[in-house]
Amino acid sequence: MEKAIGVIDSGVGGLTVAHELMRQLPKEKLIYLGDTLRCPYGPRPREEVRNFTWEMVEFLLEKDIKMLVVACNTATAFALEELQQTLSIPVIGVIQPGARAAIKFTQNNHIGVIGTEGTIRSDAYTNALKRINATIHVNALACPLFVPLVEEGILNGDQAEQVVEEMLHPMKESNHIDTLILGCTHYPLLRETIQTVIGDHVTIISSSEETAREASTILEFHNLLLKSDEIPQHQFYTTGKLDIFSQIAEDIFSEPVNNFKTVTIEKAVIC
Template sequence: MKQAIGVIDSGVGGLTVAYELMRQLPKEKLIYVGDTARCPYGPRSKEEVQQFTWEMVNFLLARDIKMLVVACNTATAFTLDSLKKHLAIPVIGVIQPGARAAIKFTKNNSIGVIGTDGTIRSNAYTNALKNIKGELDICAKACPMFVPMVEQGIMEGSKAIQVVEEALRPMVEQTQMDTLILGCTHYPLLKSTIQSVVGEDVTLISSSEETARETSTILEMQHLLNHNGITPIHQFYTTGDLNMFMQISKRIFKEQNLQMITIEKAALHQMQDSK
């Protein structure tokens, strides 16, 4: 199977999912689209998120992908059902894998969820968690400052600590959470800063590893795995600042992985009849 796995995100956060996909599925080629020009998606309306998501999907469908990974929590919350209904290829989001991982790790059934305005407003994580295990104490909070900060390359240091402290200190003081879902794929890039604020006793859940694991399972079940021994060259596209995208990519993939990636500017075209 020479076809690629398509990965979409509102910006650079989905690179954390792409990294895990590359690590767990080294024979699979990825084509990634990060809509950095219109990031963040969190404050946008459901209709805007749906339109932008379909534009990215259409860009990837033209490149004959065999599976779609929606590496954006807001896009997952607002478009996953529609994507599954209308696409003939397997589609996976990041919310269900993250919810399952959190339930596996919590010891006191107290789980915190942080995400964009859109993700938290959708109640997607709360519903996913409750559908699996009803007797959970869930505290969900929007952290709208996190994504713009990451997109600017600010992930640690005094400014990052101040922003994270202001957002999360009330959660730490007012809940008994022992597990915190990083409900946005940008947030793992702030992991060390978030951990320092919430304390070492709180387990941070990133859906990246679980999503990659589930992707592997689906590809195997549907006989879509690539058994070609040639190391793939991955294609990464951004709609915004190419230099910033490359700088953040270097932080995540390190130099050796960047040698397997081409990074280009993408122009997305609105898809007609997308829903």
């Protein structure tokens, strides 16, 4: 039996990455785990995020995955390097691909980054951007209310726009950026509202497409691409309630999605 690509996230946001992986790599099987029970990760201490991330990873390793995609920016910032050094399979995060895409699109070298408190505090995007181009000006802003909004399924309408307007006000005040990185995989689910608030003159970058491209390149390099023509049977796990999780998945994938299960990752027992 061919091995799957494992994808982890703090909640539903990583489904945007999973969807892009499914689009670019239609033959590959995915096993997705979203830790919705303990979401959000952004306000949590580094060590706690690291521990939670390893619990998710250990659950997926039991599924004998061939690659790990860390679709959570906070987990990428706090645990990616350790995972890459420890695991024997390829491990990729979402920060480096997002930074490369932003560098490609900016015209004035002023890039905004919005993310969770943990991601912004880590300076992971600022460091990644400046490693590529030291002249880049980075305006980084934590938007802690976005993840709870998404996890509740409030993606548009007056309430969403009010919260986004409030959070992005400091960035709009500066008015210099021409490119904005959505530094959390939950944020693409608010993309239309964010674009309305920030203005059409700003190019919005989601790391999902670039991350999927990087996964494809690495799988090909390691000769791990699936050769079978069978339709892959993806698996989706959540540590929290299934209703909102499955509804958001259907909205992202634009079709009914099956094979959802709730799991307790501390013991890796399916409920």
